[in-house]
Amino acid sequence: xxxxxxxxxxxxxxxxxxxxxxxxxxxxxxxxxxxxxxxxxxxxxxxxxxxxxxxxxxxxxxxxxxxxxxxxxxxxxxxxxxxxxxxxxxxxxxxxxxxxxxxxxxxxxxxxxxxxx
Amino acid sequence: xxxxxxxxxxxxxxxxxxxxxxxxxxxxxxxxxxxxxxxxxxxxxxxxxxxxxxxxxxxxxxxxxxxxxxxxxxxxxxxxxxxxxxxxxxxxxxxxxxxxxxxxxxxxxxxx
Numbered sequence: 001x002x003x004x005x006x007x008x009x010x011x012x013x014x015x016x017x018x019x020x021x022x023x024x025x026x027x028x029x030x031x032x033x034x035x036x037x038x039x040x041x042x043x044x045x046x047x048x049x050x051x052x053x054x055x056x057x058x059x060x061x062x063x064x065x066x067x068x069x070x071x072x073x074x075x076x077x078x079x080x081x082x083x084x085x086x087x088x089x090x091x092x093x094x095x096x097x098x099x100x101x102x103x104x105x106x107x108x109x110x111x112x113x114x115x116x117x
Numbered sequence: 118x119x120x121x122x123x124x125x126x127x128x129x130x131x132x133x134x135x136x137x138x139x140x141x142x143x144x145x146x147x148x149x150x151x152x153x154x155x156x157x158x159x160x161x162x163x164x165x166x167x168x169x170x171x172x173x174x175x176x177x178x179x180x181x182x183x184x185x186x187x188x189x190x191x192x193x194x195x196x197x198x199x200x201x202x203x204x205x206x207x208x209x210x211x212x213x214x215x216x217x218x219x220x221x222x223x224x225x226x227x228x229x
Contacts, residue, residue, distance in 0.1 A: 004159070031215050040125065042205065042221035050215065090159055096215060104148050104209040106217060108159035
């Protein structure tokens with residue numbers, strides 16, 4: 001089974017702190033994604049990566065950056081956390097490459113709930 | 118804009134059928150998905166349908182696709198308390214099949 005692991009389930013940070021959210025997948029997927037989930041807004045894409053060292057902005061990249069130095073790991077960075085970044089953050093991965101097994105299905109981690117005070 | 122629309126809440130009695138509706142944005146979307154999110158967990162794929170199909174059935178789940186109206190529905194027969202969750206529909210747009218567009222999610226509450 002595909003496993004997507006997010007390093008922290010719950011974090012509490014103070015305004016202005018730097019925050020790292022780590023995500024690791026074990027299926028050699030090419031694509032990795034970071035979403036945030038807020039009630040009534042669904043999932044909104046922050047950034048995604050389709051290869052090592054490659055990244056593309058999603059719909060709400062402001063205030064975030066990402067790093068993908070290895071294929072299996074995708075990190076989300078909040079340089080200076082703010083209270084409006086309190087949210088649930090979901091990492092996901094997918095096969096990519098448009099191959100036969102690629103139905104576009106996303107495999108999600110369990111989420112990291114971040115509270116910024 | 119790109120909005121996949123769902124109603125926010127649905128409440129059903131145990132044993133009844135649930136129907137969750139979704140309106141998506143692009144009639145050329147390749148795949149359409151239903152994901153389930155249980156409390157405190159990430160999303161898991163429930164089922165998906167390829168755009169050249171009208172219906173897909175998988176045990177208690179029936180997916181109906183109306184491409185003309187860009188309408189997708191998920192019917193859960195004999196709904197159980199374990200079906201209580203948030204259900205998200207998502208589409209895979211033709212211009213970037215890797216970037217799914219998600220709806221707002223429908224919270225299904227099943228009461229005895």
